[in-house]
Amino acid sequence: MRYQWEVRLYPGEECGVFAVYGHPNAATLATYGLYALQHRGEESAGIATADGKRPFRIHRGMGLVSQVFDSASLSFLSGQMAIGHVRYSTTGSSNLTNAQPIAVVCSQGELALAHNGDIVNASDLRARLEGRGSIFQTTTDSEVILHLMAQRVGKPVEEAFVWALDQTEGAYSLVLMTKDKILAARDPQGFRPLSLGRLDDGYVVASETCAFDLLHVEFLRDLAPGEVVSIDAEGVHTLRAPKPLDTAAFCIFEFVYFARPDSTIHGVNVSQARIQMGRELARLYPVEADLVIPVPDSGNYAALGFAEEAGIPFDLAFVRNHYIGRTFLQPTQLIRDFNVRIKLNLVQESVRGKRVVVVDDSIVRGTTARARVANLREAGAAEVHIRVSCPPHRFACHYGIDFPDPRSLLANQLPVDRIQSYLNADSLGYLDLDGLLRACGSPQSGMGFCSACFTGRYPVAFHQGLHKEILERSQLARLAAK
Ligand SMILES: O=P(O)(O)OC[C@H]1O[C@H](OP(=O)(O)OP(=O)(O)O)[C@H](O)[C@@H]1O
Numbered sequence: 380m381r382y383q384w385e386v387r388l389y390p391g392e393e394c395g396v397f398a399v400y401g402h403p404n405a406a407t408l409a410t411y412g413l414y415a416l417q418h419r420g421e422e423s424a425g426i427a428t429a430d431g432k433r434p435f436r437i438h439r440g441m442g443l444v445s446q447v448f449d450s451a452s453l454s455f456l457s458g459q460m461a462i463g464h465v466r467y468s469t470t471g472s473s474n475l476t477n478a479q480p481i482a483v484v485c486s487q488g489e490l491a492l493a494h495n496g497d498i499v500n501a502s503d504l505r506a507r508l509e510g511r512g513s514i515f516q517t518t519t520d521s522e523v524i525l526h527l528m529a530q531r532v533g534k535p536v537e538e539a540f541v542w543a544l545d546q547t548e549g550a551y552s553l554v555l556m557t558k559d560k561i562l563a564a565r566d567p568q569g570f571r572p573l574s575l576g577r578l579d580d581g582y583v584v585a586s587e588t589c590a591f592d593l594l595h596v597e598f599l600r601d602l603a604p605g606e607v608v609s610i611d612a613e614g615v616h617t618l619r620a621p622k623p624l625d626t627a628a629f630c631i632f633e634f635v636y637f638a639r640p641d642s643t644i645h646g647v648n649v650s651q652a653r654i655q656m657g658r659e660l661a662r663l664y665p666v667e668a669d670l671v672i673p674v675p676d677s678g679n680y681a682a683l684g685f686a687e688e689a690g691i692p693f694d695l696a697f698v699r700n701h702y703i704g705r706t707f708l709q710p711t712q713l714i715r716d717f718n719v720r721i722k723l724n725l726v727q728e729s730v731r732g733k734r735v736v737v738v739d740d741s742i743v744r745g746t747t748a749r750a751r752v753a754n755l756r757e758a759g760a761a762e763v764h765i766r767v768s769c770p771p772h773r774f775a776c777h778y779g780i781d782f783p784d785p786r787s788l789l790a791n792q793l794p795v796d797r798i799q800s801y802l803n804a805d806s807l808g809y810l811d812l813d814g815l816l817r818a819c820g821s822p823q824s825g826m827g828f829c830s831a832c833f834t835g836r837y838p839v840a841f842h843q844g845l846h847k848e849i850l851e852r853s854q855l856a857r858l859a860a861k
């Protein structure tokens with residue numbers, strides 16, 4: 380039987396950005412920062428540096444941080460300022476041309492940009508800019524920001540940056556390097572995280588605080604939704620006023636899956652939030668069982684919370700192979716099934732004859748959950764109950780997570796009872812949105828969340844038909860029309 384969701388899509392991580400101002404080893408710090416953010420993007424990595432005198436130095440490559448940088452590239456990357464990026468492509472194909480940081484020389488001088496998120500009006504902006512003669516180097520959405528800035532001939536770079544961002548809709552947490560400053564910004568909804576820290580006499584900006592811990596950077600604060608800052612020798616200056624946190628639409632899926640558990644976002648620690656998700660889930664869907672096991676890694680903390688709340692023993696019966704990436708993008712269901720087997724193996728002795736609760740953070744296509752139930756049954760588990768620490772994924776994301784086609788989502792195609800039979804589970808329970816919001820500190824924290832992939836309520840309008848290759852395809856269409 381073939382299902383509609385057996386299409387060539389897989390939700391992946393998203394990008395991580397990092398910046399250093401005022402440190403003699405800026406590139407080395409950036410490399411370590413990118414290591415800490417590797418879970419946000421495994422396709423390409425890059426660093427640009429500046430010393431205020433010579434032209435920017437840039438090194439980018441396809442692959443992991445460990446594959447892209449070596450001692451030769453680090454000694455080439457001299458300067459006291461650096462910005463870095465790890466990419467999971469969401470707009471524009473995954474290739475070296477689209478790797479970030481994107482660097483240009485324009486009317487604003489030298490600029491380098493690293494972006495996390497998706498600009499939903501990039502296609503319109505690009506068409507307008509090309510109509511005025513702009514020549515784009517890449518097919519990413521991110522590049523439009525640089526072209527918009529270049530239009531502000533004779534204006535200060537800070538003003539050009541804010542002017543460009545004011546025309547940009549959707550999700551952006553980004554860092555921009557000029558010859559003597561670092562600028563950083565979050566979109567008004569604050570979809571993606573971005574934090575500011577202090578290291579000696581300099582400053583660091585990173586997608587997640589886990590990158591600060593590694594470098595002993597002192598956490599100063601999260602940038603607020605809508606906030607734009609510049610960092611120079613005089614310190615940090617606000618260029619665009621922050622929006623109140625309760626009007627934000629922070630991506631709740633960052634707490635469920637994307638962010639690293641050791642990061643803290645707007646005062647809420649990610650691992651603690653996941654433990655609470657597990658507790659909420661145990662209250663919502665209790666079950667008589669002998670053992671709670673997580674689907675590692677993202678399911679670990681929710682499983683711990685479930686086990687604690689339910690008073691059921693916890694075990695790490697699935698062993699994860701850490702030499703296969705966090706997630707994978709493969710063309711056929713056969714290869715995906717095989718990769719799921721490589722990724723996780725079962726300690727059969729732990730589950731034989733037991734009633735097992737399996738906790739995962741999310742079910743997207745169902746590949747992982749279905750294979751895990753089959754493993755558990757083969758190993759002789761008496762019962763298999765699945766608990767998922769977020770609501771069913773029914774809708775596409777257009778704000779920086781790569782699941783744009785709802786047909787690829789199991790819960791878009793089947794009701795929950797049929798998902799349970801498809802997975803061959805004895806029971807299935809998803810955390811509801813209220814429980815998820817409570818686990819992420821709402822309403823106490825006052826933070827507003829995006830939950831559009833669960834509810835279909837999109838905080839920022841987007842064009843129907845927005846997809847990863849939109850800029851490539853519209854470019855080809857324009858060429859064909861000539
Ligand atoms: O329903 P599916 O299409 O199989 O997708 C969902 C699975 O993918 C993710 O894991 P990932 O491979 O990213 O591993 P991680 O949890 O270790 O990061 C997620 O945690 C689920 O286990």
Ligand SMILES: NC(=O)CC[C@H](N)C(=O)O
Nearest residue numbers: 393394468469470495496
């Ligand atoms: N996942 C992301 O945040 C990617 C950023 C940008 N849209 C790109 O595709 O390069």
Ligand code: SF4
Nearest residue numbers: 630632776829831832
């Ligand atoms: S649609 Fe889902 S994944 Fe996308 S930003 Fe909103 S909560 Fe996050």
